[in-house]
Amino acid sequence: MDSKYLLPIKENLDRFIGNDFPINEIKKSVSDAKIEKYSPNEYFICAGETNRKIGFVIKGLFRVFHTDMEGNEYTKNFRSTGHFMSSMAALLLTAPSRLNIQALEYSEVVCINYDRILQLADQSFLWQYLLRKSAEADFLEKEQRESDLLYYSAQDRYLNFLEKHPDWEERIRQRFIASYLGMTPETLSRIRGKPAPRN
């Protein structure tokens, strides 16, 4: 794999473990990785599908969502350049994915084999540590979102979102943002119509 893809992966992993993640270890994990290109609306993962892949977004933006029995969609999160994405529960349970991951714009992804990572972790304290940190981060992301829905008003959630991801509002459809923030598109429109000062 072209070494230009290694550096952004290393940057992400360094942040995860709060230390230098050796580039040689990263090379081992991506020895059979592939670069995949996605047009807008193409799926990286479809609900019902069983696969063993983790994506690292080199360029672009994806939406992670559930669809319930009535066909209603629930946006769980978004994944952009420099971040990993997968159907983690499906990987951990070796089960079909319950969620969908769909490109919102033209995107490029390093597609890594999760079983390759598991093999590395079998023998390595460092990879074991990375998988721990990664699972803790996944847990925290969900926990934080759950309690944000309880502790922050719809308006504050929207303002936090803007602050964290200033460019996403232009790149993501209103109804996906509303779904992600746990409000109706009408509530989001109302809030956007009258942005209140933060203080």
Add this chain to the structure above:
Amino acid sequence: MDSKYLLPIKENLDRFIGNDFPINEIKKSVSDAKIEKYSPNEYFICAGETNRKIGFVIKGLFRVFHTDMEGNEYTKNFRSTGHFMSSMAALLLTAPSRLNIQALEYSEVVCINYDRILQLADQSFLWQYLLRKSAEADFLEKEQRESDLLYYSAQDRYLNFLEKHPDWEERIRQRFIASYLGMTPETLSRIRGKPAPRN
């Protein structure tokens, strides 16, 4: 610590790692642990509090819940004999707890110092592996619950709950069960009034 407490902890950890967890390692982790007793309604952890403890329930039952700004309570889960409990997000972030853990009945807990576990994990592949498996299980529990709320009807969620925890219905107040299952107490009453056959 009395060795009678070690065996149930070992049973839990064996299950987590899917293998034999050496009793000597467990002894290291509980060298400064304390046995604590809780009367009904007493708190193991209060929201706003900062602490570094993990509880292992030797006997009894606890409710884990959030309280929102209006004072409404949201039951996240329950922890019973043979299981660990903590405010994991607070431990990971070294921050005040956002959740409460309250005894529902007379309970006994082995109170373990999380920082002791982190020290052990610094030097041990096995403890690193356990922390990874534990974080993955925490993540899966949340993920599963989130998607159960989307994919199962209120009635199916209640029947799954009964099947998984046949004794909890007698031990837990209706309104806590309703909150945990994501329905109003009225919906739960209605469902309980006419239990439908599963097939």
